[in-house]
Amino acid sequence: MHQGPAIETRGLTKRFRGGQLAVNQLDLTVPRDSVFGFLGPNGSGKTTTIRMLMGLIAPTSGTASLLGRPMPKASRTVLPRVGALIEGPALYGFLSGRDNLIRYDSADPEADPRTRRTRVAAALDRVGLTAAAGKKSKAYSLGMKQRLGLAAALLQPRELLVLDEPTNGLDPQGMREIRALIRELAADGTTVFLSSHLLDEIEQVCTHAAVMAQGRLIVQGPVAELAARSRLAVTTPDPADAARVLKELGATDLTVTDHRVTAEPPPGEGDLADLNAALVHAGVRVRSFGMERASLEDAFVALTGEGFDVAG
Numbered sequence: 001m002h003q004g005p006a007i008e009t010r011g012l013t014k015r016f017r018g019g020q021l022a023v024n025q026l027d028l029t030v031p032r033d034s035v036f037g038f039l040g041p042n043g044s045g046k047t048t049t050i051r052m053l054m055g056l057i058a059p060t061s062g063t064a065s066l067l068g069r070p071m072p073k074a075s076r077t078v079l080p081r082v083g084a085l086i087e088g089p090a091l092y093g094f095l096s097g098r099d100n101l102i103r104y105d106s107a108d109p110e111a112d113p114r115t116r117r118t119r120v121a122a123a124l125d126r127v128g129l130t131a132a133a134g135k136k137s138k139a140y141s142l143g144m145k146q147r148l149g150l151a152a153a154l155l156q157p158r159e160l161l162v163l164d165e166p167t168n169g170l171d172p173q174g175m176r177e178i179r180a181l182i183r184e185l186a187a188d189g190t191t192v193f194l195s196s197h198l199l200d201e202i203e204q205v206c207t208h209a210a211v212m213a214q215g216r217l218i219v220q221g222p223v224a225e226l227a228a229r230s231r232l233a234v235t236t237p238d239p240a241d242a243a244r245v246l247k248e249l250g251a252t253d254l255t256v257t258d259h260r261v262t263a264e265p266p267p268g269e270g271d272l273a274d275l276n277a278a279l280v281h282a283g284v285r286v287r288s289f290g291m292e293r294a295s296l297e298d299a300f301v302a303l304t305g306e307g308f309d310v311a312g
């Protein structure tokens, strides 16, 4: 089995005919066995990138490889090892969920017809649709349709799953179910690449992430590193006094708002409990005191100087 990155792109660029530069010189590296979040606001180029990765559209320039093989050249050998869910699954509404899967499986020349029923039953079970398998798929909720699409991608064992906004349009319960499923698949050794415009979703399920803005890659790496910066946060009715005391004790980069002071704690090994004690000793009334992990959103804002929900 190939052990390099699951996905790699170099200088990958797509300019549409109208002149729109949708993806600009993208160098993406998706490690094997990661759950990789491809993050960016609407219009930042995520779907266009995924469509190039899967060989659905040709890049204007640059290269992409899946499981170590060049795309789209190696499509025929690579794509059977890759499950994909792009822009919602194509389903026949008048067929049951089970029959939709049977149809998908029958379209796969590699799939042995003798084991079809077992394979379909296992895929339905995997996504929790066994009880609803006999229902017409047009009667499915959006979440159930999405799960059926995932089941179709899971009919064969896959080394890599590529999911475009897998939780888009789902209610919170549906989102939780899909995220749990993604974690399970990853635990079984499948590399998962998913796009999302939801920062907290990426923080919840992904080990790695890349952030896109306006067709360009802003940053990529382990989620823990992207959001590693943490700051001291004190909630208090006496923010000015708190800021003064913290500054005297060596804290830097202070921000003071109504009832809150945040700061970089003093360098060195000092015990945070001593800082808290010093505040109280100086008469500062402390409501809460602790280190706050910066979110991926903070990291995004710091990197781009923009809020996350900007139009692309």
Ligand SMILES: Nc1ncnc2c1ncn2[C@@H]1O[C@H](COP(=O)(O)OP(=O)(O)OP(=O)(O)O)[C@@H](O)[C@H]1O
Binding pocket: 016, 017, 018, 020, 021, 022, 040, 041, 042, 043, 044, 045, 046, 047, 048, 049, 197, 312
């Ligand atoms: N076929 C096309 N022809 C022309 N422009 C396109 C085409 N497809 C996408 N674009 C443009 O390319 C840019 C990137 O779009 P893309 O769909 O890749 O973004 P995205 O990050 O996936 O956003 P979303 O979350 O809304 O799908 C957008 O400005 C979009 O309007």
